[in-house]
Amino acid sequence: MKRIAVFVIAGLVFGLVGATRSNADLITNGSFESPSVGGGWSAFSSIPGWNTNGNGIEIDNDAVFGGGSVAYAGSQSLEINYTQPEDVYQTVTGLTPGQSYILTWAYGDRPDSGDEAMQVYFGGGLITTDYDLLNGSNPSVLWSLNTFVVTATSSSEVLSFDGQNFPGVDNNGGPSYGNEVDAVSLVATPEPTSLVLLGSGLGLLAMGWAFSAQRKSMPTNIA
Numbered sequence: 001m002k003r004i005a006v007f008v009i010a011g012l013v014f015g016l017v018g019a020t021r022s023n024a025d026l027i028t029n030g031s032f033e034s035p036s037v038g039g040g041w042s043a044f045s046s047i048p049g050w051n052t053n054g055n056g057i058e059i060d061n062d063a064v065f066g067g068g069s070v071a072y073a074g075s076q077s078l079e080i081n082y083t084q085p086e087d088v089y090q091t092v093t094g095l096t097p098g099q100s101y102i103l104t105w106a107y108g109d110r111p112d113s114g115d116e117a118m119q120v121y122f123g124g125g126l127i128t129t130d131y132d133l134l135n136g137s138n139p140s141v142l143w144s145l146n147t148f149v150v151t152a153t154s155s156s157e158v159l160s161f162d163g164q165n166f167p168g169v170d171n172n173g174g175p176s177y178g179n180e181v182d183a184v185s186l187v188a189t190p191e192p193t194s195l196v197l198l199g200s201g202l203g204l205l206a207m208g209w210a211f212s213a214q215r216k217s218m219p220t221n222i223a
Contacts, residue, residue: 023187030184031073054086067140072106072182080179085163095152100189108180109142116178117164123157
């Protein structure tokens, strides 16, 4: 009977773990795999999930960089600087006002790009500024992962990656090189009640395992 109880508790715990991990990613085409550009690069007026107020959206296959470069996720990434520092944005829907979300993206410093800067906005508010300050001297794309907690103020918000001009700074690749973005994700933070239930379930599971181990170590009386 006790063993059955342990299994029931374990099922509840693992179910809660699954629930905390099941928060759907609200970003469309966050790794920029659509459309496919083969082994090169192409520019588009828009792509699934993303639009621009600039001259175009450039999608790069990792093969164009050389030096053993790879995309952070999949085989393609977004380059903010198509002909100049552009802005690329997505209107994210299905949000709950007042809910906190975990926003992540990878920022890439590509070879031969020169120094670059890119600002990230969510719901009209500046989240952070990413910098590429190696002046293109790196032999392959260097990726850094960004993670921020943001709060929705309405059921839809605009997530925007905005390339910035860098006056007075040498750019040996020209204004059309740099500011790679990949692996964009937005998921709801776990509900506090789920975390409490998960902690309680883990505690009960540990007690069940301890009780089971104690029973196994007890001597058996034989009449």
